[in-house]
Amino acid sequence: MALTIQPTASTLGATITDVDLATLDECGWRDVENAFNEYALLIFPGQALSESAQISFAKRFGEIEVLDKNTLTVPLTNKGADGKLLADDTFRMKLLAGNEGWHTDSSYMPLSAKASVLSAHVVPSSGGQTEWADSRAAYDKLDETRKDQVQDLTAYHSYFYSQAKLGHEVEVGAGYGFFEGDPPLRPLVKVHPETGRSALYIGRHAGRIAGMDDDLAEKLLSELMTFICQPPRTYTHTWERGDIAVWDNRCLLHRARPYDHREERVMMHTRIKGDPATELALNA
Numbered sequence: 001m002a003l004t005i006q007p008t009a010s011t012l013g014a015t016i017t018d019v020d021l022a023t024l025d026e027c028g029w030r031d032v033e034n035a036f037n038e039y040a041l042l043i044f045p046g047q048a049l050s051e052s053a054q055i056s057f058a059k060r061f062g063e064i065e066v067l068d069k070n071t072l073t074v075p076l077t078n079k080g081a082d083g084k085l086l087a088d089d090t091f092r093m094k095l096l097a098g099n100e101g102w103h104t105d106s107s108y109m110p111l112s113a114k115a116s117v118l119s120a121h122v123v124p125s126s127g128g129q130t131e132w133a134d135s136r137a138a139y140d141k142l143d144e145t146r147k148d149q150v151q152d153l154t155a156y157h158s159y160f161y162s163q164a165k166l167g168h169e170v171e172v173g174a175g176y177g178f179f180e181g182d183p184p185l186r187p188l189v190k191v192h193p194e195t196g197r198s199a200l201y202i203g204r205h206a207g208r209i210a211g212m213d214d215d216l217a218e219k220l221l222s223e224l225m226t227f228i229c230q231p232p233r234t235y236t237h238t239w240e241r242g243d244i245a246v247w248d249n250r251c252l253l254h255r256a257r258p259y260d261h262r263e264e265r266v267m268m269h270t271r272i273k274g275d276p277a278t279e280l281a282l283n284a
């Protein structure tokens with residue numbers, strides 16, 4: 001049976017049903033891949049995939065980006081190893097708080113991410129949604145003056161920078177993502193390698209713009225972020241246990257929404273590497 005693709009009312013995203021990702025055949029994969037390139041965010045309700053099935057699904061999109069050398073699928077959770085809920089002033093919770101700012105995954109690494117997979121295992125009674133914003137549709141709607149202004153600009157992306165803006169000063173060697181070399185330099189306008197569409201490639205990890213005064217850069221990036229992240233270019237998913245989503249980091253921003261940290265939330269995340277031909281930083 002052919003899978004059912006229901007686009008959202010936003011410029012991005014579709015919900016896919018009538019498919020079992022654990023037994024996806026080549027024909028089904030082609031449909032999923034085509035939908036991924038068109039909608040950039042796919043949500044599959046109620047799949048309840050095992051960890052190994054999630055990894056197999058993620059590998060369809062490319063090589064896994066190893067965030068933790070012990071596992072290909074990392075938990076994003078407020079639950080500690082001892083089973084107790086973590087305090088907000090712990091390192092992990094400060095990183096999760098950072099995820100509530102609009103960003104694209106691994107833009108702070110020399111090779112940025114192609115895609116991310118996220119599945120819901122324990123969801124709070126309210127809040128904790130994930131929200132995406134369409135930076136392709138935003139680029140399309142820029143006026144010509146703005147397009148000319150951003151066309152040749154490049155920005156430095158750094159996880160140290162984005163956490164510091166929240167008051168979280170992170171030391172070198174703190175863990176994955178805190179890249180110790182020069183911050184990766186990336187064009188503000190990214191051309192999608194599959195679709196050829198241009199997108200604004202910024203987010204909270206983008207700080208300084210090469211050759212521009214820092215205050216002017218911050219103002220420009222802030223204006224562009226505001227422009228990207230508004231309807232009809234945003235979509236919010238309220239998770240139910242068993243849902244799984246995959247999105248395209250090359251043309252979308254995303255953020256987590258707040259929830260009451262006295263409740264448990266467990267999401268499982270797998271990240272897919274970008275292609276060095278198109279996702280390597282200019283200064284890598």
Ligand SMILES: [Fe+2]
Nearest residue numbers: 099104105254
């Ligand atoms: Fe993220």
